[in-house]
Amino acid sequence: MPPILEARDLTKRYQLGGEVVEALRGVSLTVDEGEFVAIMGPSGSGKSTLLQLLGGLDRPTSGEVVLEGETVSKLSDEQATRLRRDRTGFVFQSFNLIPLLDVTENVALPFTIAGQDPRNSDLAARVRDAIEVVDLSGKQHHRPDQLSAGEQQRVAIARALVTRPALLFADEPTGNLDYTTGSEILDALWRSCTERRQTIVLVTHDSKAAAYADRVCFVRDGRVLEEIPLGRRADHSATPLISRLAQLGL
């Protein structure tokens, strides 16, 4: 079965002042359907840039990204936007909810943007379902400022899941959260992966978060230094990952 996502020899260069910065230097990787992959690396390693290219938020300087057989990096801005809307979901570090919309409206936003009426029974059921997955059923009419940080991030996850995307990208989703709340978020992601076969690409610098993944790609200086297969484990112990990283001197 072909991979759902494939990155081929991606490079990304930025002009910063008078200097050229190479954020990515020939990254290739694949993600299979239903897989939970973590991209891990220290700050400034290029992991977020890689996620932006994989998710079609930005274009590579060279190389290509293929999502479900479609070359994302060759799409026009409009086509890339539609692809993001219909086939991917994003969760960011700062929950980025629309403060003036309640939980249901925030979760239904991708439908609203697509010009669909989220009150339509099928879509409304999907919104309810996504809210249920993140365990916020009792708070669907709360506004973001009435929710805790963890709850806000769970709403962001529900919004990313509601369109049943082929791929969910999460960029440091626990970065702004304490340990317990971060664990709840990772649990929610993991559940969606195991129970709904949701493919997930998680970017993190935290080995505890990365330990939830089936496979960890370690990035440094714009390159994937190592791919560490962890397998699907219910205990999410970070020990195997930390040991392996220590072995590799990372």
Added chain:
Amino acid sequence: MRSLSSFAWRSLRARRVRSLLTVIGIGLGVGILFAAQATNASIDRSVDRTVKQLVGRADLRVSAFQETGLSDTTLAAIRGTPGVAIAAPQIERRAYLQPPLGTPPKPPVTVLAIDPGVDPQIHDIAGAAALTAAGADALVSQRLAADDGLEVGSQLVIQAAGEPVTLIVRGMVPDNGPVLGGFGRTVVVGLDIARRAFGQIGLTRIDLAVSPGANPGAVAQELERRISGEHYVLSTPADLGVSLRASTADFQATTALISAIALFVGAFLIFNTLSMTVAERFREVGLLRAAGTSRRQIHQIVLTQALILGLLGSAVGLAIGAGLALVMAGYVRSIATIPIDVPATPPEGILLSLLVGVLVTVAAALEPAWRAGRISPVEALRARPEAGSAVRARLRWLVLVFAVVAAAGLLLWPNRAGDPGPLRALAVYGVLLLVTVLSPFLLRPLGRIAGLPFALVLRAEERLARGAITRDPSRTALTVGALTIGLAMIVAVGGVAQNARHAATAWLGDVIPGDEILTSITPVPLDDQSPVTSDLLVPGVMRLTPIATFGVAYQGIRLDAAAVVGGDMLADGRLRFVEGDRTSALNGLDSGGTVLLPRSLADRLALGPGSMMRFSAIGAKSADLRVSGIVERGLPGASGESLIVGWSDATSLFGVAGADFFAARFAPGEAGQAGRIVLESRARELALEPASLERVEGAVSDALGQVFGLFDALAVIAVIVAGLGIVNTLTMNVFERVREIGVLRAIGMTRRQVWRMVVVEAGVLGIVGAILGCLTGLVAGVLMLGLVAAGGLAIPLELPWLTMALAAVFGVAVAMLAAFEPARLASRISIVRAVQFE
């Protein structure tokens, strides 16, 4: 401090477009203020010059109350009064000049007759020395000379009630000559010439100078004791100045109000600009605070920015104002009774405009400066600023700016003792403030209504846009407030204009018993010898009603009066009765001994049917007339509505010499149309000026429209300033939502959708502003109607639907146009940068 100043300057330069928009906004506000001052100064100067030209060195003026004029006995009595050094009599009448053969007649001229032996001692009429009392010499105004191609040595023939008098032009008097009105067509002659031309008529006025050391007040008292044979009006040059200023007082008052409002709107713009700067530089300010910059220094940075903006804006405003003043002076010329000078730039006006511009700017900057000073370094360096709820502080600020601008407006207000105008203007202004203060609470429900039309086609964009406008309700309220105020002024001025036009035309239709008006420049006697009436009753004319307008003295005050034929009014169905029996009251007018009062006058004097009124009559007698009815409106008089008397009382009691105009009612159908043609031709032969009632109504309506047009134009400027504010607010909203917009783009919103979202946001703002503006404009309009009605014209309220619709469309269009640039910025936000944006 030097480096802090440069920090302020650099901060403004970093946002050049925004700074430029703000400078233009302040400039427009200050420009209107300066133009109003320059125009008012020009009016004052013109009034002073005219008074000096008319009165010369006279200390007192005795004017005839009745058309018959003052007698030589009165002149002798004045000259014999102790303390009177010189008494210069004048006659002022209108007449036609005989046109050269084969040329159409020109408009009438004003003939000013003087005593050449005495007059130069009081008045400075150029060339008066060339005249003699009885010599066939004349001086003509430069305007008349230019109009009729006259020059020194030319011959002219005066045609009036007396014998035609042929005169030789001996000199020119500057401009319009030493008289008011009359379109500047003035002929100056000796007294005897006037008496030959007009018959044995009385003196129009006697200007007198008191002896050195004599007290004019004491002389006036002595005059009142001595002149007992006829009615007169005793006035001082200052009284003349007051009455001349009165003709432009409403104009000055309204421009003062509108300029204050434009400045107020400008203050919103400044406030929003500086708030944006503070919000954008949140981190920077935090860093400065962390590095040891004191709160006071932060205040100084923001206030220095305000000072720079205020000075630049005020300087731009002076340039705009100078141009605008020229336009305004042109409008004043069309309504004033005196020639108005080209507006100069009074130094105190320049200083005041600069001062008010800078003061308003600094007042508008106080709250942002205070807010900047309160930024905590820890908070600023930790996270992105969250728009806090500063509603109360901003509303306090608004009241402060309101006070500064109100004070500036009052400084500009025309100075009239006991004038209720400033209070009414403050009430108008207060209503605008109230709406702005209330608008944060109205935003959500009104936004919901305003979003409906957009939601039908752009659901997502509308929902997000509507949310955005309630993100910072006080800032949005200030933006909507500015738009509301501008639109309210358009609606209010349009409403007042429409009501005034309708009232004026309805008034004429209600009281004039005819389709055509035939005006005479001199009273047409109605005795049996006069051929006029019979000559005008041509076939097709059903009815010909003579009407005279004059003044009567009642309890020491002058009231406008009109003489009519009661039977004609009855037959024609004119005059709407509020109280009293119509038939008996109108028939009673013709029998004599009764008077009809317009409702406004009856209310003012607290009189009703059956009340007796004692008037001063000719021959120093008094006449008692019984009020037989109250009518909705009287005939138009010199300063308001006239009371109505019958012809017999007008001639026997008040000395009315004849009709000032005739109202002709035509028979229906073709007979009437044919009659109109014959009547107009016959009227011209009899030196009467025919004009259809529609034309008169049209002329009144046009004149009102012209004046109100200027006020509308000034209100449009306020809306444009508000538009600049919308650019700022939307840019700020976009800036605050960079990350949110980035996320929306990330989850699938297209650039076009983002663009539409911002434009819809502006559209919602525009509709909210239009709703509030129309409603507020109606309230302000009612208050402004009171301002106009204070002048004597009672105006019923009528909703200005067309103006409201146009104002709403204009407001929404300005708002949406203002959104284009912020929308472009929003649609170009980079997703990658936006989601990293902290």
